Amino acid sequence: MKEFVISEAKVETAVLVGLITQTQDERKTKEYLDELEFLAHTAGAQVVKRFTQKLPSAHSVTYVGKGKLEEIRDYIRKEEEEEREVGMVIFDDELSAKQIRNIEAELKVKILDRTSLILDIFAMRAQTANAKTQVELAQYKYMLPRLQRLWTHLERQGGGSGAGGGKGSVGLRGPGETQLEMDRRIILNRMSLLKERLAEIDKQKATQRKNRGRMIRVALVGYTNVGKSTLMNLLAKSEVFAENKLFATLDTTVRKVIIENLPFLLSDTVGFIRKLPTDLVDSFKSTLDEVREADFLVHVVDISHPDFEEQIQVVDKTIADLGASGKPTMIVFNKIDAYTYVEKAADDLTPKTKENITLDELMKTWMAKLNDNCFFISAKEKTNMDELKSIIYNKVRELHVQKYPYNDFLYQTYDETEA
Numbered sequence: 001m002k003e004f005v006i007s008e009a010k011v012e013t014a015v016l017v018g019l020i021t022q023t024q025d026e027r028k029t030k031e032y033l034d035e036l037e038f039l040a041h042t043a044g045a046q047v048v049k050r051f052t053q054k055l056p057s058a059h060s061v062t063y064v065g066k067g068k069l070e071e072i073r074d075y076i077r078k079e080e081e082e083e084r085e086v087g088m089v090i091f092d093d094e095l096s097a098k099q100i101r102n103i104e105a106e107l108k109v110k111i112l113d114r115t116s117l118i119l120d121i122f123a124m125r126a127q128t129a130n131a132k133t134q135v136e137l138a139q140y141k142y143m144l145p146r147l148q149r150l151w152t153h154l155e156r157q158g159g160g161s162g163a164g165g166g167k168g169s170v171g172l173r174g175p176g177e178t179q180l181e182m183d184r185r186i187i188l189n190r191m192s193l194l195k196e197r198l199a200e201i202d203k204q205k206a207t208q209r210k211n212r213g214r215m216i217r218v219a220l221v222g223y224t225n226v227g228k229s230t231l232m233n234l235l236a237k238s239e240v241f242a243e244n245k246l247f248a249t250l251d252t253t254v255r256k257v258i259i260e261n262l263p264f265l266l267s268d269t270v271g272f273i274r275k276l277p278t279d280l281v282d283s284f285k286s287t288l289d290e291v292r293e294a295d296f297l298v299h300v301v302d303i304s305h306p307d308f309e310e311q312i313q314v315v316d317k318t319i320a321d322l323g324a325s326g327k328p329t330m331i332v333f334n335k336i337d338a339y340t341y342v343e344k345a346a347d348d349l350t351p352k353t354k355e356n357i358t359l360d361e362l363m364k365t366w367m368a369k370l371n372d373n374c375f376f377i378s379a380k381e382k383t384n385m386d387e388l389k390s391i392i393y394n395k396v397r398e399l400h401v402q403k404y405p406y407n408d409f410l411y412q413t414y415d416e417t418e419a
Contacts, residue, residue: 011044012045013084013087014047014086014087014088015047015049015050015051015075015076015089016047016092018032018033018092018093019052019054019057019063019093021058029052031306032092033050033092035274036090036117039114042121043120043121045087048079049075051064051068053065058099060096061099061102062102062103069103069107070106072089076107076109086109087109088109088112089103089107089109089111090114092113093113094275095113096146097145097146115280116142118276122135123135123139129201130198137191137195137198140190140191140194144187147180147187215256215263215400216399216403217293217295217296218257218295218392218396219266219267219291219296220232220269220298220300221269221298222301222302222311223301223314224273226302226305226335227300227302227334227379228268228300230379231377235389235392252267252269255267259389259392262397264400267290267294272314276318281318292322294327296395296399297327298329298392299330301332301333303334303335303336303339304339329373330391330395332376332388333375334377334379335378336378336383337378337380337383338378341357341359363376375387375391
């Protein structure tokens, strides 16, 4: 899918574009663009400029207004004159085929949206046949309604509905449409094949899950880049890939963990993100089966992130969409070592927010009501890890007794090297 691949060999420069709307204020737009910049960085691009515009909603033809589009075009031309090429413009929302076509015609550079950027990162991260198949299916789902844009070169030959290409273009309009339909049929056939492959992979994974024995399954879930893989490494004494980039983990990793001679299965799943396309979630449902079939969810949250509460809501919604809500869950607030706040003066009457209260004060808010279903750690600094292991042990043991009440399996001794 070279349509949205960003080369890692050469760092491309990018411009970001977002909207301030009736449902998305300026602060929220800044947060989304911060995340979009992190996505661009993960894909190997360097962001050099941001553009925002206040609109009731996205313009159906060009996303932003005509004046703003001209402003972006003028900036790109100015950079070119100074020999600083802008490689792409990335929009914070998913664009329609019409919007992409019109924006490309005006800006004359590569146009990406949030969805195509995420797909590019997924394509870079996919390692196993399962992940690669899921990514390819998601890419085709994205491309299918945008096929018309790939055939705009026909208009230069007089075909299509462009200048000189109206109903009178006999002999030119037809072949263009025929080729378009052929491509659509090829993609649909390829998608059917990919779905068959995923169904076969699902059967294999279901068999693997059945053969895992009578052990409680614990799944790490959370927003992308909250430290799930780092926590996995500490709990399972494993070497799961972890780095400070989005979507470091695509394939679900399952490890056998033993705490105080109690074995259970721990899985690390792909991170969620705001505005995650439905097609992408659908394509990765087989990977997320570990979430659906888990007995216990450990929801990892980056408490140092300024918008962690919204991230919690995004994860909860995605879990609900997967049909996995209602499971026993605990929240693990990670990265307490990175938590910062602005200290208020004694006479400061500014209302308390996440930005100006201490971590101890924050712990006494709604989090205090969660009791032992809420815990605070730093996986990076290994802070409070022994206490967390003890909590997980107690919860897993309780679930094991409930699920396998007559199983003396609990009381056998296990060699920790098996983990």
